[in-house]
Amino acid sequence: MFLEGRVTILKKHSQTGRIERVQSNLVVNNTYDQLAHLVGGDYTNREVKEVRMGTGAIAPAASDIAITPLTACIWLPVTATYPADNQVNFHAVWNASVVRSEDIAELGLFFTDNLLCARTVFSTMRKSQYWSWEIDWLLYYSRDYV
DSSP: OEEEEEEEEEEEETTTEEEEEEEEOEEOHHHHHHHHHHHTTOOTTOSEEEEEEEOOOSOOOTTOOOOOBOSSOOEEEOEEEOOSTTEEEEEEEEOTTOOOOSOEEEEEEEETTSOEEEEEEEEEEOOOTTEEEEEEEEEEEEOOOO
8 A cells, every 4th residue: 555645725715606626735754753753652742733834846856855945834733534445635724814925835744743754845835815725635546556
């Protein structure tokens, strides 16, 4: 089994409608170490805690340990649900009242101990007034073998 993921960023304008973006992500090496500790009974700081925004646009590598943070960090807490066997979904919301002038080009999913779990990059987006962002980060085990 392989751990894979998919990120959905649903941008909703409070007056005109919505735009949806779905894309893959890269589960980084830190995640496999964290999972080994969890299975071994070491639960301290192993849960996924938040989504962070970044400006880096370089394609992620499995050895990545960080994102390029915004000038003022944006950290969105996540809630976890389990939509099916072998799946966990992390949900975060960025409210419409928040405005950011920086271009956002990456998201990172982080553990409580600040280790990166997964990362994705995309064409730059800005967070302007009236737009809310809903982020769903699905991690799942694939039964496909290489």
